[in-house]
Amino acid sequence: MSRLPSRFWSCPVLLGMTWIVLLQPCHATAPVTNSAAFLDQTESLRTKDHPRFVQMLEQIHREAPPLTMSEQWHLRYLDAWETMFEGDYAKSEVQLHDVIDHSGDTALSTKASALLLTNLAANRRYEEAFTLANRLTIELPQIKDPLARYLLLMNLSQMLDLAGQIDLAIKYARMMESAIPPGESLCLPRSLEVAALYDGKRLASSSPELRRAIDTCVAAHQPVAANSMRFIQGSLYLDEDQPDKAMTLLDQIGPSLRINHYYPHMLSAEVERAQAYAKLGDDDGARKAALNTVAMSHPGDISEWLRSAYEVLYQVEKRQGHSAAALSYYEHYVTQDRGYLNDISARTLAYDETQQHTLVQKLETEGLSRQNSILRLQQALATKAAESSRLYIALLLVVLASIVFWLFRLSRALLRFKELSHLDGLTGIFNHQHFMTEADRALRLLEKKPGGGCLVFIDLDHFKQINDTYGHPMGDAVLRHTVAICRRQLRPTDLFGRLGGEEFGILLHECTRDQGMAIADRIRIAVETSPIEVDGSVASLSASIGLASTDIYGYELQRLCREADAALYRAKRSGRNRVVTNTESDNPAEA
Known part of the structure; x- marks a missing residue:
């Protein structure tokens, strides 16, 4: 946070x-x-x-x-x-x-x-x-x-x-x-x-x-x-759990901020102050600073300032037991988080595509140069003696074969670039943007059949604690380990993607609500019973899971995401390590 x-x-x-x-x-x-x-x-x-x-x-x-x-x-x-x-x-x-x-x-x-x-x-x-x-x-x-x-x-x-x-x-x-x-x-x-x-x-x-x-x-x-x-x-300072130093620094630069009145800095000051208050246990101060950030932002903004502010507000209301307010702020946080991840994906994809276009242009230039060489060879053939004609023809065939081979490798490279742009670099499953695109397409096909489906959101419990205790290499290993566990429980037709951080999404094809709950619970049990060991350190895992089915909420992806998010939040709120569907009571039993 x-x-x-x-x-x-x-x-x-x-x-x-x-x-x-x-x-x-x-x-x-x-x-x-x-x-x-x-x-x-x-x-x-x-x-x-x-x-x-x-x-x-x-x-x-x-x-x-x-x-x-x-x-x-x-x-x-x-x-x-x-x-x-x-x-x-x-x-x-x-x-x-x-x-x-x-x-x-x-x-x-x-x-x-x-x-x-x-x-x-x-x-x-x-x-x-x-x-x-x-x-x-x-x-x-x-x-x-x-x-x-x-x-x-x-x-x-x-x-x-x-x-x-x-x-x-x-x-x-x-x-x-x-x-x-x-x-x-x-x-x-x-x-x-x-x-x-x-x-x-x-x-x-x-x-x-x-x-x-x-x-x-x-x-x-x-x-x-x-x-x-x-x-x-x-x-x-905040990352290193030194909120008092962060607060002192904000007090020191306060006069300069007021003189220059640079808008991004004014927002950052409120966000850092909210995070520092939250770490110091001052919920009132954290809430006030976070609300100041929201008030200073423009309507419709998607920014990490708002993402951080809503995260602080969610944590404060959750600690104080205000469930309705916590859920409202959590929904705002999810909206900002997704907007931020989509912007990162857009930047990364744009960079990859421009690099790919540059490579294609370079290869096309090389191809034109080779074609010009062939034309020069053909002109030379007309002026050579008959006894050397077979040698030049053989050379021409070799050049043509190399061009065919080059075109073949180019097509394979382009296909590989396209595939990599759809995958998460750490886990090898769909990235956030591609998962959402494929899930929307699959839901439209299911609606036409018609056929049922379930959207499942999975969030690893206490993942930040694992990172803080064992380090980020263990955190990366946990994410890959979790993906391997989930894959063993899924069918070839199911969609599986990483939504960001320690959160994953699954779209179960041709699946009723009860079947989806059974599959989700198998995943939960498999995660809970499969601790991971890296370099002599053993970490126990558990996961909270939220599920929304098409037979209750229809086939619109945004509605299913909202309901699965709410179910996931309730699973977290009610003690973690459980499967919850958003039709259950406010105190669902562990699945």
Whole structure:
């Protein structure tokens, strides 16, 4: 429960790092006499003194001095930057494409392309963003302008972190550190490296990289970036069961948060405070901070801030015995959790698909090159003597055979890529997105037959305690062990997927409610009677199971998921290690 939104560091905070606005007073500016120098000075202030940047941008538009074509494009780029800062992503995208396609300035086009990456990621257009990132990565060695190269490396690091490619994200952050342009500091590259290490779960509250990043950003007078790093430190304190340190840190940075009033930081402060209060046993404080987070969010938001806030509210109400309120908050938590997992799946799938498209394009290019070689060989054959014709024909056949073999391997590779995109990397069963897609399709077929079915949700009891006691390798082994147990109880026609964390889903085909309960209970007993041993450590397991059947709730997947979730919650609430269907009483007996 203590972990703050991991992708918060990869998207909202990193977007914040893209801007890093320091609230400073406006200054009077002299008339524009040298337009090129004035534009360069304006650009240098965009992340250091944003109010003055806006003032100078308005001044050059107001005075309208004669500008060269290069200066006009420079001004259009700065206008696009400010439009995006103000949150008008659609308008800024049009402006950026105009600069990229028509300016003719390589450095300016690169800076606009780097900014466009942030624009696309903020709008969750991940496939377009990763496609652009792949193209810019190829062009990176040709970028000579120091600032353009620096900004491109920054955005590439953010995008790779967003895709879960931690090592590559760290690599680009360190490349930034070795290529600092004049006027920039080490704050941003070191912050990006820490963000990637945090998302990769390679960071502790005492890590020297974290301390170095905080000190660097403080020395560079960039409080937004410094506070981003302090939020990471606070989240790590919570992970390490040091809520008192997290609370002290929040109190220390409170004045800075109120001065900068950066929206993502205000949300993070309330979430961390709610989690710290919960760990300290202060339910009233935890509830108040969590409700503040909900109140600050926008209607319809799906975010890890809300996910964490609703989790705290659910735990608080559950501890105090408020079953109705706990169930309501749990349903909100499940909605946020699924939205978050779907967003992760979308980012991962988009990254995999763009990598696959890049591979296909490369292979197609190689294929065209080989076809051109064949044409040249055919032309050469016409000029050769008759005695050597058989040798060239044999060579042609070998080349054709290699192309056929290459096409065969390409088709197999594409099929393999498609299969891997549907599976959970740890357990080998369907991932969340593919399970939901296949379950919806199967339910529609069952409805047409008609035939019965049961949706089963399984959650391992006390899984966090296993991780805390034996470590994450034991936790991963438990998940694989549980999957193996369940598979032995299922039929070939049943669907089986991992919904996230320690939660699994099963769709039983051609199955009545009573048959489904019997199968679910066999799974529960098998899990309970099959402890696992890893490196001399033995862990006992149990599972809580919720079931919803089509003969009661119909064939609509969303309704079945909601009822199975509610049944699972009741199984947890009534003592765990049991099977519950949502038609039973509030105190179901152990199955």
